[in-house]
Amino acid sequence: MQKENISILTTADGFYSSLFDDLRKVEESALIQMYCIEEGDIGEEFKQLLIKLARKKVVVQLMYDSFGSFFTSAGYFDEMESAGVSIIEYHPVNPRKTRAPFSVHRLFRRNHRKLIIFDKSTYYIGGMNIGERFLDWEDIMIRGRGAPVDDLIASFQKVWERKSVKPKIRFKEMAKGAIHVCDSSPKYQNYPIKRLYISAIKKSRKRVWIAQAYFIPRRKLIKAMIHAAKRGVDVRVIIPDSSDVKLVDLASWPALK
Structure with missing residues (x-):
């Protein structure tokens, strides 16, 4: 290795x-x-x-x-x-x-x-x-x-090569290495990156720090972050005060509240 x-x-x-x-x-x-x-x-x-x-x-x-x-x-x-x-x-x-x-x-x-x-x-x-x-x-x-x-x-x-291979994510192995690659695409209807984020947040013990240009999380991701904060995890999110896509900025506010 x-x-x-x-x-x-x-x-x-x-x-x-x-x-x-x-x-x-x-x-x-x-x-x-x-x-x-x-x-x-x-x-x-x-x-x-x-x-x-x-x-x-x-x-x-x-x-x-x-x-x-x-x-x-x-x-x-x-x-x-x-x-x-x-x-x-x-x-x-x-x-x-x-x-x-x-x-x-x-x-x-x-x-x-x-x-x-x-x-x-x-x-x-x-x-x-x-x-x-x-x-x-x-x-x-x-x-x-x-x-x-x-x-x-x-x-x-x-x-x-224009191949679409459904990615396999083995969530139980997440803690065994420092770096993991999660491959995603609009073709993957199971949203592997979203599932990986939620799994990682649920397993977090000390901190969840997120820096994101565009932040419009689904409800499940918001709930995972809230539950992590309630159990004492240091949850922080950094987003731009003003990004290059104004509609995304407006769409972010409901989740942040």
Whole structure:
């Protein structure tokens, strides 16, 4: 079993510096899922580093969300693809790019994952996107090596290969390791992440600290948090005073009360 080794990056500057430094050292593979990639100085450096890797015959797979990266030009991605970067546009907004019939549900079924894996050993996962706009955002990215990387690779490839495998969560084993990967998607009707959160909160003994950009919990999750607080668990929730989605801010207030 690989030893778990993580560091928490709390600024976009720190994330980009660490990410670009790691990109310069990649030797075999770079697997990247990103919701939003924007053009600009940061986006340009990111692009050029991927192009250099592809030209060195490194396997580079990049998946970006069509809605999240809506304002990024096609030429930006075309340049990387021409250099040998394999690219998938997740659920294209442009109906001419997909054979699937148009539906509002499908339009808003987005891939918000920010997952990066280098050489099957180093990974980044968290909430940060690529672009100058995010430099002032309060967010977190985790850089890690070790145990979870195989599960993260499997999660990446599952989406890349367009396979939908129902995830299996063994709740009784949660306490045996420090880091667990819970794979979720709108396709999974059993909501595995929600179930995992509730199970973890019910088993908590000392603290439940949650930092969330968008907080609209279901009733079962609210009840689990209330019961945890009543039995003496330190329950805290940090949310933005004002997020980038105003409707979500309004929808959060009933749960907070």
